[in-house]
Structure formats: C-alpha cells, structure tokens
Amino acid sequence: MNATVTMEEVKPGHPGSEGCGAQEVRDQTDTPTDICNQIIQLLCTGLSDNSIMAMQKELQLMNRGSYYLEIQRQDLVPTADQQHTLHLSDSTLLSLINQPRLQAAMSMAKTQVKLLLTYLGMLQDQIMRGCRELEAFIVKYNQGGVDSHTAASMKQKLQQTHQDLKDFERRMTRTLGPLDLQNQLISNTGNYPIPQLSVTVAMKMPVIFDRFKSRVTSTSVYLCWEVAGEEPQEPNEQFEIHVKSLHPTVDDQGHFSKCMCQLYHIQVNNLISDRFYQFSVKRVDAGNLVYGMWIDSITLKTAEK
Structure with a gap:
C-alpha cells in the first residue's frame, strides 16, 4: 500500500x-x-x-x-x-x-x-x-x-x-486517496466472492465554539458550536464537551467533567459563581478516525451572585 x-x-x-x-x-x-x-x-x-x-x-x-x-x-x-x-x-x-x-x-x-x-x-x-x-x-x-x-x-x-x-x-x-492497498482488506478464502473495497481518507472541518452566542449566569453557561466554513449541521453527529474549573478551592481540586451531546448547543449547570471555567468541544472519536489533533477551547467566568 x-x-x-x-x-x-x-x-x-x-x-x-x-x-x-x-x-x-x-x-x-x-x-x-x-x-x-x-x-x-x-x-x-x-x-x-x-x-x-x-x-x-x-x-x-x-x-x-x-x-x-x-x-x-x-x-x-x-x-x-x-x-x-x-x-x-x-x-x-x-x-x-x-x-x-x-x-x-x-x-x-x-x-x-x-x-x-x-x-x-x-x-x-x-x-x-x-x-x-x-x-x-x-x-x-x-x-x-x-x-x-x-x-x-x-x-x-x-x-x-x-x-x-x-x-x-x-x-x-x-x-x-484512494489508498493503494497492497492487500485487500477482506481475505480471499475461496468460499465466497470477495466484495471489492476501495479505501479513501476524508476530512471533516473542525468544530468551533460560537463565541457570540455563548452566555453565562452565576451558576450556568450556555454554549453553542458549529462546523467551520459555515458547513451545514450534520444529523447524528456526537460531540464531547469537557468542563474544567481553573480556580480550585481546598475542597474542589480542579474539578473536571465531560459529557456527550448530539446537539450543537448545551447548557452546563451547577457551576460556582464568580469563577473561571474552561470548556472544550470536539467530535466524539469514531472507530475510523485516523488523525484529529485539534480541540477548540473557550474560557468563561460565571457571574457574581
């Protein structure tokens, strides 16, 4: 190949x-x-x-x-x-x-x-x-x-x-591509016809936060994201959102959490007021992902009570 x-x-x-x-x-x-x-x-x-x-x-x-x-x-x-x-x-x-x-x-x-x-x-x-x-x-x-x-x-x-x-x-x-495979992905056992497969590498544009639509309250943050280049929203896409507190207290040593979402927006609740949080978003890794190093991040501060 x-x-x-x-x-x-x-x-x-x-x-x-x-x-x-x-x-x-x-x-x-x-x-x-x-x-x-x-x-x-x-x-x-x-x-x-x-x-x-x-x-x-x-x-x-x-x-x-x-x-x-x-x-x-x-x-x-x-x-x-x-x-x-x-x-x-x-x-x-x-x-x-x-x-x-x-x-x-x-x-x-x-x-x-x-x-x-x-x-x-x-x-x-x-x-x-x-x-x-x-x-x-x-x-x-x-x-x-x-x-x-x-x-x-x-x-x-x-x-x-x-x-x-x-x-x-x-x-x-x-x-x-297509990739020039030296061997077919499906082995020839001689028992049945082998499906002829071609293999290519396709790119999806990066996922980025919409900074203008993001909103904060004292205990929650509303986040929106999109696919770069004004790409249309694909159905059945899954995203992984990471939330990290940047100012831990004695009882809260840099709390980190993540969640999955099938929409292009999410509201993160139960946050602490007057604190900086870092949010990251990316597509959920699929089994056929071969390369994707970049993850978009945004830092927001919750409002005071």
Whole structure:
C-alpha cells in the first residue's frame, strides 16, 4: 500500500511549470521590464493580501480538521443518493475484514495525512519567501539596480512561485486517496466472492465554539458550536464537551467533567459563581478516525451572585 503523497512529492515545487492566478511566465526573451510587470501582476492576484490570508486560513482549517478512513464497495453501482460507504461500526463488515490489514491501512492513512500537512506547511513557507524576494526585486528595479543576471534569477523565482501556488491549490482537498492497498482488506478464502473495497481518507472541518452566542449566569453557561466554513449541521453527529474549573478551592481540586451531546448547543449547570471555567468541544472519536489533533477551547467566568 503506497501513500498518495510520495517522498519525492514532498520536495516543494519545480520551476518551469504552469502559472497560477496570473499570466503565465514567458519562456525566452523577457526583459527586466517584462519580468517586473509579470511580478506585479502576480503580487496583485495570487500573492495579494487577500489571497495570502485565504491561503493561511485554508491551511489552518486543514490542520484543525478531522480525518477518517472511508471504505466503499466498488462492485456495486451507486445510486444518486447512496455511495455504498461502509462503516467500521458495522459488525458484519468487521467480521469480514482482516484486522491486521485494517490497522495497517489506518496507520498508512495517518502517515499520509501528516505528510500532506507537513508538505503544505513547507509549501506555504516557500511561497511567502518567494513573495518577499519578488517584492524586493520590484524595489531594486525601481531604484535602477537590476542587471540581466538578477533578472534571469528572478524569472526562475517567478516560475517557481507560480508552480508552488498551483501545487498548494491542488493539494487543498478534503479527500485524500484512494489508498493503494497492497492487500485487500477482506481475505480471499475461496468460499465466497470477495466484495471489492476501495479505501479513501476524508476530512471533516473542525468544530468551533460560537463565541457570540455563548452566555453565562452565576451558576450556568450556555454554549453553542458549529462546523467551520459555515458547513451545514450534520444529523447524528456526537460531540464531547469537557468542563474544567481553573480556580480550585481546598475542597474542589480542579474539578473536571465531560459529557456527550448530539446537539450543537448545551447548557452546563451547577457551576460556582464568580469563577473561571474552561470548556472544550470536539467530535466524539469514531472507530475510523485516523488523525484529529485539534480541540477548540473557550474560557468563561460565571457571574457574581
């Protein structure tokens, strides 16, 4: 089973590829003025302040997302409303799947996610360095200090930055895979036809508190949360809420509690007045969760009596 992101692909970018978000870089006799104009165009499009902020937000969401192994039947034709996704909570499915192979697939999926997130972080850093170098070239050009050698070097940097932007956009996907399994998850015993399964890794956007809707009284806190990116509320989602007192007394040594909730809001009662509490929320861990490190937290103080 090979990860979709190979080690070779982790080396960010290669110059000379297609452009991204601006006119493509010409190949032959660009003058310093031509290169300057192309850089300005890229700085106003793919490297504008709004574009960079959007890129940073997208990567932040990717890092905070939850990643799940999804198994689908390939030997069935999906209908318009059914993709034949199988769940690891299905006891019949679990009885058929080779557990060591499943664990190997889960481990490979986790490695693939971590590799992708690391690569995207490296790529973003390289894009920002390229942006600074291109901006410095514009300043130097305006000061009249650009020779043909410097212009040629900046042309290569411009090509590299175009390719990095294209690679970054191409990698920003919520579905990774399919995984290339060396062995089918269901062993062939020869007694019955084996269902043909495909395995992918799907991302769910992070769960975050809605700070504006949260309210406190002297003994209770009302909390609301949502899925980032204005995603619609999914039915049957389960969330885990942690409550921790940040100022324990002699009789209350940092009280900690947790509860489960199937709604996107909850009221926590029986709190002590005039005290800080830390609340955290996340999806309840599922059996097919392969990677999900981020948990949103909020600190609120109950009102005085």
